[in-house]
Amino acid sequence: MVKAALIVRYGFAPAELTHATGFREWMGSSAAPIRIHLFRFTTFDPPCAALEPHGGIFKPISEMRGTPMMELNLLRRAFDLVMSGG
Numbered sequence: 001m002v003k004a005a006l007i008v009r010y011g012f013a014p015a016e017l018t019h020a021t022g023f024r025e026w027m028g029s030s031a032a033p034i035r036i037h038l039f040r041f042t043t044f045d046p047p048c049a050a051l052e053p054h055g056g057i058f059k060p061i062s063e064m065r066g067t068p069m070m071e072l073n074l075l076r077r078a079f080d081l082v083m084s085g086g
Contacts, residue, residue, distance in 0.1 A: 010050055016042050023081050025074060038078050053069050
């Protein structure tokens, strides 16, 4: 369901996305809990051109200084999962 929505909204090729099922993170909001999903690209290079029209950018980790702590914690969890082969 989430993968299909990403494909429709951003025009990604289905074979280029894989859902990281081991990433189970949630955030709170005033309305309801929000599930955070992690998808990985199977291509060597990130699809920068596909995200630019939607205001998305890819940043190296070295450029993440000053990012809000909540986002850095999510990034750390995603990095740990990917590096552990999960």
